[in-house]
Amino acid sequence: MCVRWYCRFQLSYRDVEEMMRQRGLSVDHSTVFRWVQRYAPAINQRMRQHLKMSGTSYRVDKTYIKVGKTFKYLYRAVYKDGQTIEFMLSTKRDISAAKLFFKKVMRADHRRLPFSISVDKHASYSDAFTSSQDEKVLPHDCKLRRVKYLNNVIVCWFSVKWSK
Template sequence: MNSPAVSYKNHRFPPQIIARAVWLYFRFPLSLRMVEEMLLERGIVVSYETIRRWGRKFGTAYARQLRRKKPSRKDIWHLDEVVISIGGRKHWLWRAVDQDGYVLDEIVQARRDTQAAKRLLVRLLKKQGLTPKRIIIDKLRSYSAAKRDVMPAVEQSWLGKSVLRG
């Protein structure tokens, strides 16, 4: 059962501008007024209310297209962990992001060891269905040990600074 194609008929703005505004709103934690300002900086005068209407009308179709992105053997995964506090106790948030910036998986664990890294890699493989071309990690030894057990054929690179922390 195919859903009907997105129609931009009777819209004042071209489809590229509408798509960009909706993508900005849903992809990043921006308010409607922030998206309005970003478009205004590029010379596009559109109200935040119009962007809200576009989001309601076209948002689900765009989300469906984004979810359709199939994993590829050419993908590069960036893996990192950050300490967080939950109820006053220290936990670790492990994240995997692909080369396009999409979060592939997140997992919160009480430990920062090889077993925790293995758990993340196994979850990623189950969820993605394919191994990546390369993984980029920081110098945490747990990643190397887990990768050796779970996906030994995958190429590995190191980063000195984290690319996932915002």
């Protein structure tokens, strides 16, 4: 229950410790940390088997966020309905970062290959997409759609999530 709450609701270890104390259980935050480190990957693997069938249209976007004391690019791929497929932090926004992200997306646990990938109009996406198709990372019948407003699902998520 502690691992589920920590992963699902983005609580701190001390928050989970306090919630368990309210329920009459004495659990230290360091114990919760050890449980998360040990059981979260196994829970993740078991849950991925029950994911719904993925859509054939992916949306990819990036934003610039502060992680610790440095700024990084957060690449994120989602289905049409906004469900996250994969994400990646990168120090650069170039063709190699976009290619690496496409590889990571295709290694993710999804049920169908994409028919189309919608991106914004950044120049690195088209070169990385073509290169990924040549390397057979992406299927050859997959289309790249460079339309600015199709990624509003992602842009809205970024603005709500990181504006706090």
